[in-house]
Amino acid sequence: MIPIQLAGLAIAGSSLLSQYTQDNKSTPDNIKRNTGIFPPFPIQLPPIGYKRDTGTQMQNPIETFIKGLNSTITEISKRFVGEDYNAVVKDFIPGGTTLLKPSFSGNSREILLADLDGDLRDELIASYREDREIKTIVLKKQDNNWYKAAELAHRDYDSLHFRGTAAFTNEQGRQLLLGMAPKDKPPALIAYSFRNDSLNKLFTRDYHRFDLIPVLSEHRNAPAKSYLGVWNKKDGIIPFDINLMRWNGTELEKYDNIKPYYRQRVVPYFAYQTKNSPMHVKNWYNLADALVTADMRNDALIAIRAGMAMKPDEALREKFDALKATIS
Numbered sequence: 547m548i549p550i551q552l553a554g555l556a557i558a559g560s561s562l563l564s565q566y567t568q569d570n571k572s573t574p575d576n577i578k579r580n581t582g583i584f585p586p587f588p589i590q591l592p593p594i595g596y597k598r599d600t601g602t603q604m605q606n607p608i609e610t611f612i613k614g615l616n617s618t619i620t621e622i623s624k625r626f627v628g629e630d631y632n633a634v635v636k637d638f639i640p641g642g643t644t645l646l647k648p649s650f651s652g653n654s655r656e657i658l659l660a661d662l663d664g665d666l667r668d669e670l671i672a673s674y675r676e677d678r679e680i681k682t683i684v685l686k687k688q689d690n691n692w693y694k695a696a697e698l699a700h701r702d703y704d705s706l707h708f709r710g711t712a713a714f715t716n717e718q719g720r721q722l723l724l725g726m727a728p729k730d731k732p733p734a735l736i737a738y739s740f741r742n743d744s745l746n747k748l749f750t751r752d753y754h755r756f757d758l759i760p761v762l763s764e765h766r767n768a769p770a771k772s773y774l775g776v777w778n779k780k781d782g783i784i785p786f787d788i789n790l791m792r793w794n795g796t797e798l799e800k801y802d803n804i805k806p807y808y809r810q811r812v813v814p815y816f817a818y819q820t821k822n823s824p825m826h827v828k829n830w831y832n833l834a835d836a837l838v839t840a841d842m843r844n845d846a847l848i849a850i851r852a853g854m855a856m857k858p859d860e861a862l863r864e865k866f867d868a869l870k871a872t873i874s
Contacts, residue, residue: 735774756775
């Protein structure tokens with residue numbers, strides 16, 4: 547028979563895991579299906595609102611509805627344009643080359659349509675390999691004619707890992723993101739701003755996983771800017787070094803208020819890992835550590851007790867004790 551105390555602990559641990567995984571049932575499958583070993587997360591988070599940069603979350607259902615409506619209208623209008631974008635792009639790339647599809651970009655295709663410069667007209671963005679370079683071109687339309695506005699060349703990368711857009715700056719339009727993967731190293735995320743038919747590099751950041759999180763401004767008329775959640779693998783018990791980053795106008799910097807991101811993204815991830823392998827005591831420690839960072843202390847204590855009950859080795863027990871001390 548299981549001692550009553552351990553039985554109660556098992557029930558509490560099971561309840562804790564269900565709390566953070568029942569609303570995220572699709573996430574693990576999507577991660578496995580779309581992302582592979584070193585993926586960006588395929589599902590974007592809902593917007594996080596910050597009031598006067600204090601971290602107080604706000605709800606903005608009207609803005610969310612309008613964005614969804616605009617997105618739907620855009621997609622419908624694209625269906626009836628009647629233009630063969632593949633034929634357009636092929637006129638601007640060398641004969642015999644093949645368009646590249648990003649390896650880990652969910653439903654991304656060979657050609658990306660996005661308004662990079664904020665003129666309310668989409669540019670065509672496509673990538674292809676030529677010799678040892680992966681080239682990316684941006685095509686604009688003027689007077690019903692397409693022309694090549696800009697081109698990038700990245701040398702010695704094995705594959706195009708990711709391609710997408712995000713709003714990092716206060717400029718109109720969106721920034722182009724390219725995840726370039728070398729052969730035996732984690733990918734590098736490179737962001738570019740597109741202005742006056744020119745692509746200017748904003749930053750480069752290595753990653754194993756990443757999230758794009760739209761963050762609502764305290765000013766209603768200000769555009770929602772994206773923050774970058776970066777996960778880098780590291781040695782040791784905790785598998786990732788996780789940071790929330792934002793563009794400050796000149797560079798990418800760490801954002802200190804990481805609690806909402808941990809609550810929405812990191813805690814469910816480690817809860818899922820623990821639910822899948824509950825006998826691995828390291829999983830309980832990682833979950834407890836994430837809960838502490840998210841300032842969810844009562845749940846962190848449950849995870850600590852569950853891990854300690856599994857008789858960890860001395861080194862890990864000391865870590866559990868230190869984590870518990872931070873809560874006290």
